[in-house]
Amino acid sequence: MIDSVLTDAVEQFVAGRCTPARVREIEAQPGGEGARELWNEIENSGFGDALVAESHGGGGLGLSDAGTIAMACGRHAMPLPMALTMPVRAALAVEGDVPRGPMTIVSGPAVNAENPIVVTAAPYGLVADWVLLSTPRIDWLLSTRDAEREPSGGHGSLAADIRWPALPEDAVRLRRGEGAATPWRATAAAFVAMQMAGAMERLLEMTIAYANDRSQFGKPIGKLQAIQQQISVMAEQALAARAAALIGLAGEGARVDPLRAAIAKARAGEAAVAVAAVSHAVHGAIGVTEEFDLQLHTRRLLEWRGQYGGETYWNRILGAALIDGAAPPLEFVQNLAAIP
Amino acid sequence: MIPQLPPSTIPTQDEELRLEVREFARRYVAGMAPDARARSWMGFDAEFSRQLAARGWLGLTLPREYGGKGRGHFARFVVVEELLAAGAPVSAHWIADRQSGPLIAKYGTDAQKRFYLPKICNAKAFFCIGMSEPNAGSDLASVGTRAERAPSGWRLNGRKIWTTNAPRSHYIIALVRTSGAPGDRHKGLSQMIVDLKLPGVTVRPIRDLAGDAHFSEIFFDDVELSDDALIGAEGAGWEQVTAELAFERSGPERLYSSIVLFEEWLACLHRRAQSGAQIDGESVALAGRFASHLAVLREMSIAITHKLEHGESPVVEAALVKDLGTELEQLMPTAITDALAQNPDEAVDAPLARTLAYVGQVAPTFSLRGGTREILRGMIARGLGLR
Numbered sequence: 001m002i003d004s005v006l007t008d009a010v011e012q013f014v015a016g017r018c019t020p021a022r023v024r025e026i027e028a029q030p031g032g033e034g035a036r037e038l039w040n041e042i043e044n045s046g047f048g049d050a051l052v053a054e055s056h057g058g059g060g061l062g063l064s065d066a067g068t069i070a071m072a073c074g075r076h077a078m079p080l081p082m083a084l085t086m087p088v089r090a091a092l093a094v095e096g097d098v099p100r101g102p103m104t105i106v107s108g109p110a111v112n113a114e115n116p117i118v119v120t121a122a123p124y125g126l127v128a129d130w131v132l133l134s135t136p137r138i139d140w141l142l143s144t145r146d147a148e149r150e151p152s153g154g155h156g157s158l159a160a161d162i163r164w165p166a167l168p169e170d171a172v173r174l175r176r177g178e179g180a181a182t183p184w185r186a187t188a189a190a191f192v193a194m195q196m197a198g199a200m201e202r203l204l205e206m207t208i209a210y211a212n213d214r215s216q217f218g219k220p221i222g223k224l225q226a227i228q229q230q231i232s233v234m235a236e237q238a239l240a241a242r243a244a245a246l247i248g249l250a251g252e253g254a255r256v257d258p259l260r261a262a263i264a265k266a267r268a269g270e271a272a273v274a275v276a277a278v279s280h281a282v283h284g285a286i287g288v289t290e291e292f293d294l295q296l297h298t299r300r301l302l303e304w305r306g307q308y309g310g311e312t313y314w315n316r317i318l319g320a321a322l323i324d325g326a327a328p329p330l331e332f333v334q335n336l337a338a339i340p
Numbered sequence: 341m342i343p344q345l346p347p348s349t350i351p352t353q354d355e356e357l358r359l360e361v362r363e364f365a366r367r368y369v370a371g372m373a374p375d376a377r378a379r380s381w382m383g384f385d386a387e388f389s390r391q392l393a394a395r396g397w398l399g400l401t402l403p404r405e406y407g408g409k410g411r412g413h414f415a416r417f418v419v420v421e422e423l424l425a426a427g428a429p430v431s432a433h434w435i436a437d438r439q440s441g442p443l444i445a446k447y448g449t450d451a452q453k454r455f456y457l458p459k460i461c462n463a464k465a466f467f468c469i470g471m472s473e474p475n476a477g478s479d480l481a482s483v484g485t486r487a488e489r490a491p492s493g494w495r496l497n498g499r500k501i502w503t504t505n506a507p508r509s510h511y512i513i514a515l516v517r518t519s520g521a522p523g524d525r526h527k528g529l530s531q532m533i534v535d536l537k538l539p540g541v542t543v544r545p546i547r548d549l550a551g552d553a554h555f556s557e558i559f560f561d562d563v564e565l566s567d568d569a570l571i572g573a574e575g576a577g578w579e580q581v582t583a584e585l586a587f588e589r590s591g592p593e594r595l596y597s598s599i600v601l602f603e604e605w606l607a608c609l610h611r612r613a614q615s616g617a618q619i620d621g622e623s624v625a626l627a628g629r630f631a632s633h634l635a636v637l638r639e640m641s642i643a644i645t646h647k648l649e650h651g652e653s654p655v656v657e658a659a660l661v662k663d664l665g666t667e668l669e670q671l672m673p674t675a676i677t678d679a680l681a682q683n684p685d686e687a688v689d690a691p692l693a694r695t696l697a698y699v700g701q702v703a704p705t706f707s708l709r710g711g712t713r714e715i716l717r718g719m720i721a722r723g724l725g726l727r
Contacts, residue, residue, distance in 0.1 A: 204342060208724055228721035229714065235724055236664045239345060243639045244632065246347050263632045270629075312625045319628030323619060326610045328603050330425040330596075333635040337642075339349035 006061075007068050010047065014072040017041050018079075020293050026079040027156040030126035035080060039102055042082050049098075051090035051254055058093060063256065067194045067249035071242075074198025077296040079158060081124040083191045088132045090254055091182055092141065095175055099141075101129030105188040105308075106162075110135045117142070117164040121152045123192075123307045125160025132174075134184035141172040156299055159307075186261035189308040190248035193264035196272055197245040199301045200238040203279040206294060207231060211282055227282060234278040241271035246338045259321055260336055262314035269311040272301050341725045343657045347639060348646035354414040361397060361419050365426035375694040377427025378600040381593055382554050382702075384508055385429035389463040392423075398433055399461030402441050407458035413648040417641075421592045427600040431505060431554070436460045439587040440467035440513055443531075447572030447580055456511075456533070469588075470500040470514030470534070470558065471581065478715050481525045481578065485516045485560065487532055493567035494518075496532065496540075496560045506543045506556040511535055514560075515581050518574055529577030532569045539563070550701045583653060588710045590644050590658035594665040595637045597706050598672035601699045602630055604692050605676050623679045633668045637661065656723030659716040666706040666713070673700035 017038060025034040042048055051066050052058020070083035081104045088103040104124040111117055111133070122131060126149060133140045146168060153159035211222030211231060221227050248264025251257040276298045280287045287294040322332055368388060369377050376383065392398050400416040402408025409415070416437075423430050441460045444452055459465035476482045485498025500514060512534050520528030536543065540563035545553040572580045606627060613619050640661045647654040673696055680688050680696070688696075707713040 201342070208341065208726065211726060222721075222726040225718070228726050229717045231724060231726060232660075232663075232717035232720035235342065235720055236660050239343065239640065239660060240633075240636050240664060243345065243347070243643070244636045247635060247639060250347075262628070263635045266628065266632045267636050270632075311629070312621075315625040315628030315632060316621060317628065318631050319624035319626065322606060322627050322631050323609045323613055323624065326607070328425060329599060329606060329631060329634060330421065332631060333638055336635050337349065338347040338639045 003065060003068075006065055007072075010069050010072045011075070013045055013047070014069075014076045014078065018073075018076040020077070020296060023077045023079050023296055026127065027158070030079075030151075030158055035127050039080055042080065043100060048082065048085050049089055049093075051086045052093040052098070053090070056093040058090070063190075063249040063251065063254055064246065066191075067245065070191045070194035070249075071198035071201075071245070074195030074200075074300075075202045077199070077300055078195075080127050083195055084124065084188060087182075087187050087191065087254075087256070088130070088141070091132075091139075091174060092172070095172075099130060099143075102127060103130040103132060103141075104128035105132045105134070105184050107134045107185045110137060111140060111167060113167045115166070117167065118161070120161045121159050121307075122162050123188075123304075124158050125149060125162050126151060126158045131162065132184060134182075139174040139181065139184065140167075141174060143168055143170055153303060154299075157303060159303070183256060183258045183261070185308055186258040187256040189265040189314070190245075190256045190261040192304045192308055193241075193248045193261070193268040194245040196268040196301055196304050197238075197242040199297045199304075200241050200268075200271060200275045203275055203294070203297050203301070204231075204235055204238045206297075207234060207279045207282050221282070230278045230281060234275050237271035237274045241268040241275070243338070244268050244271075247336060250338045250340060252340060257336075259318060262318045263336060265309060266311045266314040266318065269305045269314075272305045276301050341723075343654075343660065343723060345640050345643035345657055345661075346646075348643050350414050350418060350642060350645075354411070354418050357397075357415060357418050358422060360395075361422040362426070364391075364395065365423050365428040369426050369428055372427070372429075373694070374427070374600055374604045374691050375698045376429075378598075378695045378698050379429070379431075379552070380424055380427050380597070380600065381430050381434050382504075382552065383427075383429030384431040384505060384554070386432045386463065386466070386508075388429050389433035389466075392430075392433070393461060393463040398437050398463060399441060399457070402445050402457055402461060403453075406445070406453045407461040408441075408445075409461075413645045417592055417645045421596065421638075424593055424596040425599055425603075432466050432508070433460070433463050435469055435505070435509075436465060436467040438591060438593075439469070439584050440511070442587050443513065443580065443584050444533075444571060446583065447531075447576075449568070452533070452568060452571065459510075465511060466505065466509040468503045468506045468509040468512045468536075470503060470512045470516075472502045473499060474501055474557075478712055480515070480581070481529070482522045483515055483517060483529065484522050485514060487516045487518050487530065487565065487569075490564060492564045494532065494565040494569055496534065496563040496565055498560050500558045500560075502546075502555050503558055504555050506536065506558050507545050507553075509536060512558065513571065513584075515577050518570075518577075526578040528575060529581075530574050531571045531577045531580050532565060533571050534560070534563065534565065534569060538565075548702070550698055582655070585711065586653050586655050586658055589662045589716075590641075590648060590654065592638070592641050594662040594710070595634065595641060595668065597666075597669040598699050598703070599634075601676065601695050602634075602672055604695050605679075608689060608692055620682070622682065626675055626679055630668070630672060633671075637665050637668060640664070656720055659711065659719045659723075662710065663707070663713055663716045663720070669706045670703045673703050 054060035244267035399408035
């Protein structure tokens with residue numbers, strides 16, 4: 001169950017620290033002091049260790065609670081991988097020392113120790129100190145200290161192509177404990193889906209407020225039926241995305257279930273298109289300006305949609321499981337509930 | 341201002357009903373063609389309803405002292421979703437169990453409850469809804485059917501339309517004007533329970549585009565009603581009908597109208613995959629897309645049931661989930677048609693083709709019945725604080 005005390009505390013922390021001015025500053029200078037300061041504040045808050053077991057000195061929270069933190073990051077356009085760091089740290093803590101610093105997650109081909117390692121379009125690549133590189137056989141934790149980084153995204157994006165000349169000496173090879181390996185792409189997708197749900201909730205609030213505030217034809221545009229119907233659709237999609245994201249971070253223990261993650265990312269991605277479109281349509285030209293905050297959220301939302309697998313990628317995984325399994329669809333979805 | 345749907349879960353004691361209901365429903369429909377099962381809550385079978393009643397699966401939300409089970413909304417959710425997923429012919433008791441019974445339980449006098457509720461729970465009284473009229477559709481407050489005071493109680497004149505199951509139902513609960521004129525809108529409306537066998541009641545079935553005659557037009561010509569035909573307070577009809585519509589919109593049937601088609605199509609894909617054929621990526625992704633939508637809608641529907649269970653009236657949330665649900669219900673026949681037709685050389689099984697044709701034909705009604713898409717979106721906008 002989601003703890004409302006936690007929700008309030010997280011919301012207060014993220015809203016207070018992750019202001020639009022700081023988001024803009026970090027986007028303009030991803031390697032600058034602003035990013036370092038914000039990360040130190042996050043570090044001191046302890047939220048980065050939320051998923052680390054209490055026996056390892058962490059917060060001992062479950063996935064759905066970590067989802068609350070990811071949602072707040074989405075609501076406030078967090079320009080650092082606060083959410084993705086949580087599951088990486090939880091995995092590292094089981095093995096031993098956990099380095100400090102923001103961490104991102106990337107899937108890539110197998111690593112050959114003598115050859116350069118290249119990953120493309122790594123989310124948060126410009127601001128991450130560490131990359132969890134998941135390859136078919138081995139998961140690595142690589143420092144970005146000596147890596148070459150090139151921005152790979154559009155204006156304001158924090159994604160990067162990253163190149164290591166060779167496997168860094170301090171690379172950590174994660175042991176894959178008993179049972180299956182951590183499904184890192186699904187894990188990242190589930191956390192990003194939750195950020196997307198947060199962004200959509202925020203966009204809905206901003207859009208309602210704007211529609212009630214902006215007057216045309218002698219009345220607030222929110223009184224026009226054409227606008228009302230669009231914002232109703234937006235609300236439906238935002239609520240569906242949130243319900244989907246909650247499914248994504250449900251399940252037994254701290255392990256993300258790939259089929260639940262598939263529901264979360266596919267459904268949130270579909271919702272994102274409608275939510276971003278309506279928010280811009282209602283705001284008109286002011287919504288695409290640098291100075292207005294809307295773009296901080298819509299840019300991220302649409303970038304997240306394309307990261308860690310899009311709708312078709314995840315829908316195919318779901319569809320294949322459905323067709324192979326031959327269970328009636330109702331039974332299939334009953335087994336993927338938000339509260340198992 | 342923004343509605344919240346915190347996740348909930350079906351209590352274990354209600355979940356325990358599931359397997360027995362599933363087995364019973366699947367066994368009952370085993371011999372039915374899929375296009376007949378696809379009719380589900382349009383499929384009338386009084387014998388099936390009586391068998392459900394005998395097993396104690398009707399009136400789950402109604403009070404025990406009136407023959408109900410006093411179990412609540414989650415128990416009904418479990419029973420209903422299993423019946424719908426099987427494509428069981430639930431139409432006979434559907435409206436009574438879903439909304440007329442709860443309406444009578446909420447607003448009726450003790451005598452009305454004693455008279456009607458046990459019959460509903462035993463599948464001996466089937467109900468239909470008297471809301472729409474030829475000149476009152478989405479603008480429901482403009483109803484012109486009128487009940488006037490008479491020596492016996494009330495005298496009823498007017499007509500209702502689009503009434504599902506009227507020829508085979510025992511009673512209608514009609515929204516009528518008891519004072520003022522149509523221009524008075526929400527004021528002066530009341531609800532009346534009318535025995536459809538009374539003199540002056542004429543039912544004319546209306547055939548639909550799929551060849552069925554589930555709905556009808558009803559004429560009331562000087563129908564003499566006793567005093568106790570009035571349900572609830574005189575003049576409170578609008579408020580009551582709003583509560584009734586919340587029951588009508590909040591159930592899981594707003595997600596499952598096309599589920600028999602989905603299941604048939606999946607079974608066909610499964611058979612093809614088993615025979616070694618490669619399933620095209622578009623169809624696989626489409627199946628996944630349906631599943632992701634269905635899983636999410638089911639969560640939202642459970643969250644609404646939680647609110648009903650705790651005495652809330654989640655009117656805006658129900659409108660929101662119904663609108664999203666009917667979108668999925670309508671997407672299914674549209675997209676499955678294209679998925680099957682992408683390869684004209686591949687044969688489609690006739691039962692699947694007939695199911696697809698039926699669901700495709702009636703799909704426009706999914707976003708009409710129980711409040712049109714545009715009306716629902718207007719309600720959501722009001723809930724969001726936009727007017």
